[in-house]
Amino acid sequence: MKPTPFDYTAPATVGEAVALLADETREAKVMAGGQSLVPMLNMRLARPELLVDITRIPELGRLHVDEEGALRIGAAVGQARVAADTAVRDGWPLLAAAIGHIGHPQIRHRGTVCGSLAHHDPAAELPTVALALDARFVITGVHGTRTVTAGEFFVATFSTAVEPDELLTEVVFPPPRAGHGWAFDELSRRHGDFATVGVAVLLQRDPGAGTVRTARVVFCGAGPVPVRLPSAEDALIGTDAGEQALAAAARAVHAGLAPGGDVHATAEYRREGAAHLLIRACITAWERCP
Structure with a gap:
């Protein structure tokens, strides 16, 4: 046309x-x-x-x-x-x-x-x-x-x-935030496609305690607007971003994220993908913390 x-x-x-x-x-x-x-x-x-x-x-x-x-x-x-x-x-x-x-x-x-x-x-x-x-x-x-x-x-x-x-x-x-690690990750059917679901993560390390001081978790492909998930952030704050904290953050995704389903993916597929992406992004962001 x-x-x-x-x-x-x-x-x-x-x-x-x-x-x-x-x-x-x-x-x-x-x-x-x-x-x-x-x-x-x-x-x-x-x-x-x-x-x-x-x-x-x-x-x-x-x-x-x-x-x-x-x-x-x-x-x-x-x-x-x-x-x-x-x-x-x-x-x-x-x-x-x-x-x-x-x-x-x-x-x-x-x-x-x-x-x-x-x-x-x-x-x-x-x-x-x-x-x-x-x-x-x-x-x-x-x-x-x-x-x-x-x-x-x-x-x-x-x-x-x-x-x-x-x-x-x-x-x-x-202006840039001091002491932050960052990560962006997404799941898509092919490289270059729109994200089925994606996540942006910012973590700030407390240099004295060696724990997460602040966290920011925002998803795309999970609703009609970008979705910030405070429950996942709370699961990370005050922890060493280790296995238990990441598992708690993933549970927060399953409990708190409500993506829609369509011809590209079911809601449950997006939710499961979002949980895995969050774990991977948090590991990367924590490694990047100064």
């Missing part, structure tokens, strides 16, 4: 872009990398009358660490560029690792970080990492700019806090 007819424009400023999105006389869609939008156009799942290409807006192509040490990624910044950036790999290795699980190199070269976040497929890697790292989302409309947390941003499957007349202009990752 081919897309229905549409107009195309490439504004030079954010103001021009949001003005086009706010025009109620025709439906508009934002295009950056197009890795999600173009297939939807071809299958006619999306039928916009106007495509607003934001890749020629200079400020949206910025990738930098600000004066407070936070990582700021503009809406037109490609995934491959982020994953290859030295500052990202050193300060936010969980983000770089998760990007490596997205599709194939061609997709990561064209796809954008903000595009994947705004599209919000619940099986995607980046929403999970955004929640694990407490990312903030900068959203701009004709009436101004607002910032929301990751917990507020993801609303439901393919739905976020961005309104039709607004643009996600930037995602901000807080």
Whole structure:
């Protein structure tokens, strides 16, 4: 199939872009990398009358660490560029690792970080990492700019806090957390497929006691939004992340995770896979703790 007819424009400023999105006389869609939008156009799942290409807006192509040490990624910044950036790999290795699980190199070269976040497929890697790292989302409309947390941003499957007349202009990752080990792991049918289920783990070691001081466990493919599981985190905190603690965390997954079933996997398969992934990711994260 081919897309229905549409107009195309490439504004030079954010103001021009949001003005086009706010025009109620025709439906508009934002295009950056197009890795999600173009297939939807071809299958006619999306039928916009106007495509607003934001890749020629200079400020949206910025990738930098600000004066407070936070990582700021503009809406037109490609995934491959982020994953290859030295500052990202050193300060936010969980983000770089998760990007490596997205599709194939061609997709990561064209796809954008903000595009994947705004599209919000619940099986995607980046929403999970955004929640694990407490990312903030900068959203701009004709009436101004607002910032929301990751917990507020993801609303439901393919739905976020961005309104039709607004643009996600930037995602901000807080400064790196000292003393943390990290891991991202996922289960998929084939390399490059969306995750059947996946997990992001952050563990902080208490250097005096040699135990887990803080833990963050977030799953993808386990619900309509990224799923944080505090019960699994509690099972790890205060322990040496050994066999008993990992078994308790796995039991917390079986008791607390409620994924859906579909043609790709049953709910029980996802739950069992999530428990095994969590154990493996926790071992890796603990080994990486300084």
